[in-house]
Amino acid sequence: MPDRNLHRQLKEIIIAELNLEDIKPETLADDDPLFGDEGLGLDSLDAVELVVLIQKHFGVEIKDMEEGREALTSINALAEFITARKSESEGS
Amino acid sequence: MNLQTDKPWSSRSVGAPWQHRFFYHLIRRGGRRPAYLFLYPVVLYYLCCRPELRRRTGPYLKRRFPAHGRLAGCRDAFRLLLSFSRSLVDRALVGLLGPQSLNTEFPRHDELKTAAAAGRGLIILTSHVGCWQAAMVYLSLLRRPVHLLVEQEAGNIDRHYFELTGRENPFRFINPAGFLGGALEMTCALKNGEIVCVMGDRRQGNREKHLTLDFLSAPVKFPAAAWKLAAVTGAPVAILFPLKNGPDRYRIELADIMQLNPDQARPLNRLRPAMAGYVKALENISQKEPYQFFNFYDMWETDA
Numbered sequence: 001m002p003d004r005n006l007h008r009q010l011k012e013i014i015i016a017e018l019n020l021e022d023i024k025p026e027t028l029a030d031d032d033p034l035f036g037d038e039g040l041g042l043d044s045l046d047a048v049e050l051v052v053l054i055q056k057h058f059g060v061e062i063k064d065m066e067e068g069r070e071a072l073t074s075i076n077a078l079a080e081f082i083t084a085r086k087s088e089s090e091g092s
Numbered sequence: 093m094n095l096q097t098d099k100p101w102s103s104r105s106v107g108a109p110w111q112h113r114f115f116y117h118l119i120r121r122g123g124r125r126p127a128y129l130f131l132y133p134v135v136l137y138y139l140c141c142r143p144e145l146r147r148r149t150g151p152y153l154k155r156r157f158p159a160h161g162r163l164a165g166c167r168d169a170f171r172l173l174l175s176f177s178r179s180l181v182d183r184a185l186v187g188l189l190g191p192q193s194l195n196t197e198f199p200r201h202d203e204l205k206t207a208a209a210a211g212r213g214l215i216i217l218t219s220h221v222g223c224w225q226a227a228m229v230y231l232s233l234l235r236r237p238v239h240l241l242v243e244q245e246a247g248n249i250d251r252h253y254f255e256l257t258g259r260e261n262p263f264r265f266i267n268p269a270g271f272l273g274g275a276l277e278m279t280c281a282l283k284n285g286e287i288v289c290v291m292g293d294r295r296q297g298n299r300e301k302h303l304t305l306d307f308l309s310a311p312v313k314f315p316a317a318a319w320k321l322a323a324v325t326g327a328p329v330a331i332l333f334p335l336k337n338g339p340d341r342y343r344i345e346l347a348d349i350m351q352l353n354p355d356q357a358r359p360l361n362r363l364r365p366a367m368a369g370y371v372k373a374l375e376n377i378s379q380k381e382p383y384q385f386f387n388f389y390d391m392w393e394t395d396a
Contacts, residue, residue, distance in 0.1 A: 031214050045316070047279070049358070068276040
């Protein structure tokens, strides 16, 4: 189960690094869509940066589109993905 | 999020399936020469009897040759359409008769190989100039998986050269109308040290992020995705133009290899100097080889 601090951390990193000046972490719900016209409203070019940010801050790599499609739906999905990948690497 | 499909251009062939089969038959039986010969009446037919096609050459030709009157304009349209048709024959030639059917020289190939071998991935920025599909043959020599960002329009009967070979496609397609516009696939490919080919002169839809730069003295919206990818991933951008320089000869010009910095990724306007370099190279090509520029739509049209 992801640590709730991870959710907060993800929001802060995404907002700061993608320069989303009008958005505060507390206004972003954990299950809001990250992409598209609803939710956070990120676009495909933001996805490029997001993949790199996740690797930079959490040491976790999104390897292909299938992983990305699941992980990048919402903050919840991203947090679960990161937690699962970290557990796998700690267990191996 | 899906890519907008509200593009002002189409890559669909204007020819009927039987016309394509006719030319494939000619090529198989006689090679390039008979196919080229038959292009003359075909192009004349389209020029005289399909005015909507001739109109599609207008936006570019009027800006490239602003002083040309009606007669010279007709001649320009003929030359442009003939040149384009020949590039299609050349593409089919390579697929049907093999890469050896065209003599392709690539003087700076070693520089491209070095860039590809560095392990940071490589973005090859092509344009609708010359016969870019035939130039793809060279990319197999880079010994890295190559991904092409290409939308396959429904009902398009044009065949890429590798589809005519009957062999397995050496390249992997990324669909720009797919999940996040293919951005994730491109990013993952580059992070794996692989090669991504993107067209630098056409947006995939009106919502695609772009920067406006002057091309032939008027503003055009050029897509920013490849440049953003380069800045974020650290992959260099190689600008290639495969130009026809003889009946059966191509020369691949490597205009530049650019390395962008992460701080150019945001805001988008920081990509301007790099993109301006590409647009300048494209303009040089249109000056040098005006009849090898194949964007048959109004690039300068402003969106509603």
